[in-house]
Amino acid sequence: GAVVSQHPSRVICKSGTSVKIECRSLDFQATTMFWYRQFPKQSLMLMATSNEGSKATYEQGVEKDKFLINHASLTLSTLTVTSAHPEDSSFYICSARGGDGGLDTQYFGPGTRLTVL
Amino acid sequence: SQQGEEDPQALSIQEGENATMNCSYKTSINNLQWYRQNSGRGLVHLILIRSNEREKHSGRLRVTLDTSKKSSSLLITASRAADTASYFCATERPGANSKLTFGKGITLSVRP
Numbered sequence: 001g002a003v004v005s006q007h008p009s010r011v012i013c014k015s016g017t018s019v020k021i022e023c024r025s026l027d028f029q030a031t032t033m034f035w036y037r038q039f040p041k042q043s044l045m046l047m048a049t050s051n052e053g054s055k056a057t058y059e060q061g062v063e064k065d066k067f068l069i070n071h072a073s074l075t076l077s078t079l080t081v082t083s084a085h086p087e088d089s090s091f092y093i094c095s096a097r098g099g100d101g102g103l104d105t106q107y108f109g110p111g112t113r114l115t116v117l
Numbered sequence: 118s119q120q121g122e123e124d125p126q127a128l129s130i131q132e133g134e135n136a137t138m139n140c141s142y143k144t145s146i147n148n149l150q151w152y153r154q155n156s157g158r159g160l161v162h163l164i165l166i167r168s169n170e171r172e173k174h175s176g177r178l179r180v181t182l183d184t185s186k187k188s189s190s191l192l193i194t195a196s197r198a199a200d201t202a203s204y205f206c207a208t209e210r211p212g213a214n215s216k217l218t219f220g221k222g223i224t225l226s227v228r229p
C-alpha cells in the first residue's frame with residue numbers, strides 16, 4: 001500500500017492566524033516527507049524536506065520561521081503556516097517516500113487548499 | 118529551479134487516440150517519474166524509469182528515456198475521457214536525497 005492523507009483538505013482563515021496541516025502515511029512508514037506548494041495552473045515547488053526526528057531542510061527562499069515543519073513520527077509530518085497572509089494562499093501538497101514503489105517513489109497526499117482572507 | 122520542461126503545454130485529442138507527451142531536462146538524473154493530477158487534487162504516481170532503463174510499460178502507459186538527449190516521452194494508448202488531467206514529469210538528480218524537480222506540466226483533454 002501507499003496511501004498518504006492530508007488534513008484538512010480545505011481551510012479558510014483570517015490574516016494573522018496560524019494554520020496547521022497534517023500529512024500522514026497510512027499504510028507505510030515514511031522516513032522522509034516533502035512539502036510542496038502549487039499556485040493555480042503552475043508546477044509544484046518544493047518547500048522543504050522533512051526527516052523523521054530531525055530538523056527539516058528548507059529550500060532557498062522558503063522562510064523556516066514562517067513555515068514550521070515537524071516530523072515527529074514515521075507516519076506524521078505537520079506544516080504550520082504562521083501568521084498567515086493572503087499571499088500564503090495556495091495549494092499545499094505533501095508527499096512521502098516509500099511504500100510499494102520503494103524508496104525511489106514519492107506518494108502524494110490529496111493536497112490542502114489554504115485561503116487567507 | 119525548473120528542471121523538466123514538458124511539451125506540448127496543452128494537448129486535446131479524441132477518445133481512442135494515442136497521446137504523446139514529451140519532457141526534456143538539463144542535468145544528469147537518477148530517475149525520471151511521471152505523475153498525473155486531476156484538477157484541484159493531489160498527484161498520482163504513474164511510472165518511474167531509471168537512468169539505465171530505456172523503456173517501461175504499465176498498462177496503457179509507455180515511457181521512454183533517452184539520456185543522451187535528456188528527454189523522456191509518455192505515451193498513453195487508446196485514451197479515455199477519464200485520462201483528462203495535467204501530467205507532470207519530475208526528475209531526481211544524483212545526490213539529491215530523493216528530491217524531485219517538477220516540470221510545468223501538460224494539460225491533456227480527451228474529448229468523448
